Amino acid sequence: MKFDLTRQEAAIYECLLKNGRQTGYETAKMTGISRSNVYGALSSLVEKGAAQYEExxxxxxxxxxxxxEFCENRIEQLKREEDWILLHAPERKEEEDGYxxxxxxxxxxxxxxxxxxxxxxxxxxxxxxxxxxxILPAVKETAEEGKKVVLITDCMEIDHPGKVYHTKDRKSQIGMIVDSRYVLSGEFGEDTQNTCVYSGQRNFAELFKEAMANEIKLIRLTEGEQ
Known part of the structure; x- marks a missing residue:
């Protein structure tokens, strides 16, 4: 369904994978989907490149x-669509920094x-x-480009080329500050609302930057760093 199949089309596609060549009638019998819906879905699967047929x-x-083959073709099609959109879409109006x-x-x-x-x-x-x-692959890629990347985490298994500060259980709280200007802050993980606030507001960024600096200072004192 992530590749643009409806729920019925996905069920029929799975049925074809499991059972091989079959008629619309056989597919309807195996899936329990009405024949009229099956024939419509089969035609759509052919159009989307998920099925073929023989007379x-x-x-x-x-x-x-x-x-x-189906997934790679869909991805390639989306890349072509992306090229078209980037070429023809109007320039995005810059909004004032908010929350x-x-x-x-x-x-x-x-x-x-x-x-x-x-x-x-x-x-x-x-x-x-x-x-x-x-996000570790993206973190490593950023560090490999020569940019300063600092992590604060409760995970002792992080393999990162930059500086890592280990701290107590962070529970669901996450935060990022980029170039002392852009902030992403909120909660992430199971049993949470998975909600963050993103902002480029200067005052918010300064407060977040100061809070993170104080946390790093506290970790250093705890670890006995100078």
Missing amino acids: EPGARKYMAVDPQ ITITGKEQILGKARKLLQDTEERVYVSGNAEFLKE
């Missing part, structure tokens, strides 16, 4: 396209990775193991 005497038999609410794990991770990608000089990241392990 046999008295019947048309459908077969599933290999999952890897933007971001909800959902994937949306938060997407924003965190974009912030890392856009880092010009330095980024400080504070978070639990679940959050950091998800």
Whole structure:
């Protein structure tokens, strides 16, 4: 369904994968979906590149396209669509910096990775193991580009080329500050609302920067650093 199949189409695609060539009638019988809906879904699967068919005497038999081939074709199609959108979309109107609410794990991770990608000089990241392990490839890539990357985490297993400060259980709290200007802060993980605030407001960034600096100072004192 993440690859643009409806729930019924996904069920029928799975049925074709499991059972091989079959008619619309056979598919309807195996899935319990009405014949009219099955035939419509099969036509759509063919259009979307998830199925093919052969004409046999008295019947048309459908077969599933290999999952890897189907997925790669869909990704390639989306890349072409992306090129078209970037070429033809109007320029985005710049909004005044405010406080933007971001909800959902994937949306938060997407924003965190974009912030890392856009880092010009330095980024400080504070978070639990679940959050950091998800964005670690982007963290390493940012560090390898010569940008300063500092982590504050309760995870002792983080393999990171930059500086890592270990602290007590962070629970669900995460935070990022990029180039002393852009802040992402909120909660991430199981049993949370998975909600963050993103802002480029100067006052908010200064407060967040000061709070993170104080936390690092406290960790240093605890570890006996000078």
